[in-house]
Amino acid sequence: MKNYKVLVSTALSLTLFFCVAAQSECKSEKNKEQVNKKTDMNKNVSDKKMPDEMVSKPDNSELKTIAEGSYSKPEKPFIFVARSPETYAQLQNLAENLPSAAEIDFGKTAVVAAFAGTKNTGGYSVVIKKTAGKIVIDVAAPPKDAMTTQALTTPFKAVLISIEEDNTLPLDVSGTLAAAVETYKTTSGEFEYSGGFAGIQKKFEAEGTIGILSYGDYITLVFNLSGKDVEKARKLIETASGVIKNGKIEIARLDAGSFSENPKPPLKVSGTMENGKLSLTFEPLPTMIADGYQVRGKIEAARVK
Known part of the structure; x- marks a missing residue:
């Protein structure tokens, strides 16, 4: 009888032990699931980028x-x-x-x-x-x-x-660099593009500003021009560099933007800058594209800053 009571007591103790262990394990698993769930939720929240963050985040991979x-x-x-070997050779004179x-x-x-x-x-x-x-x-x-x-x-x-090669390169200059830019506003501007299978020919006026930075015999022009075309909005927003000697400007390559239909060759720019006056002529570079388009034009501008 005494042995029987001992056996019953032992059995009850073991049963109670396993029940407690099982409850602890269930609670542990439940806590783990809750932690994992919170982690996944946090991950989903952190992976989502707000629209403002997506717009303002710099894309410097390029x-x-x-x-x-x-x-x-x-x-x-x-x-x-520099967008050509010729202009890059000029840059090599400025930095080692x-x-x-x-x-x-x-x-x-x-x-x-x-x-x-x-x-x-x-x-x-x-x-x-x-x-x-x-x-x-x-x-x-x-x-x-x-x-x-x-x-x-x-x-x-x-x-x-x-x-x-046929894309524009707009710049946004800040601080002391922006303060150094001389700004010219157009007083007159005439452009003409032609070409295509049908031999289209279109003339339009242009207006806007040209920012200028110069050092020694080197010059950079920041174009912000709009074409006054009732059929289509035309823009020339581009930055190009070249040389200036004795007031004469030579830019080897400038993308034409939407001043011409595609396909189109880049432009060569030449002109003069003296006494607060700027005069530029735009001519298309040679191209091997058949039935393509090309644009040419001229701008006069006066310094306003």
Whole structure:
């Protein structure tokens, strides 16, 4: 009888133990499921980007830095854009350690270089990024408590940008670089495009502004032009660089934007700049495209800033 009571007591103890263990395991599994559920919910929330974040997030995967440093030749703020071997050779006169032109495919890429000008100390840097389809350029100052080189510097940066040959390259310039831009407003502008299977010929007027940055024998023109065409909105928003000697401007390549139908060749720009007056002539570069389009024109502008 005594042995029987011992056996019953032992059996009850074991049963109680396993019940408690089972409840603990169930509770643990439930907690784990709740944690996993919360984690998945948090992950879903973090993976979702708000519309504003998607618009403002820089897309710099298409930019590659090919040279940067604290010393370059330009002593004042300047920007240079190279979209051909000819203009790239001009850029190589302004900064060292640039790769050779043979390493760059100008049919698919462009080179944008920005120069901050002379700074009293080190710690300054040039920022070039792509946001909302534009190339944004600015100069970043060192933090107020930063230990910097107490010497004159001329920071610069050059990047390689993925862009098809027939696409425009709009720039958004800020800070000291923007302050250095001279602005010219058109006083007259006439363009004509022609071509296609039907031999179309169309004339229209153009208006807008041209921003200019120059250093020595080099010049960069920032076009923001609109064509006054009742049938179609036409834009020429592009940046191009070249040379200026004795007031004479030569730009080897400028994309025509929507001033011409496609397919179309780039433009060669020549002209003069003196006494606050700007005169530019636009001519199409030679092309092998049959039944394509081409545009030519002329602009007169006066300095307003």
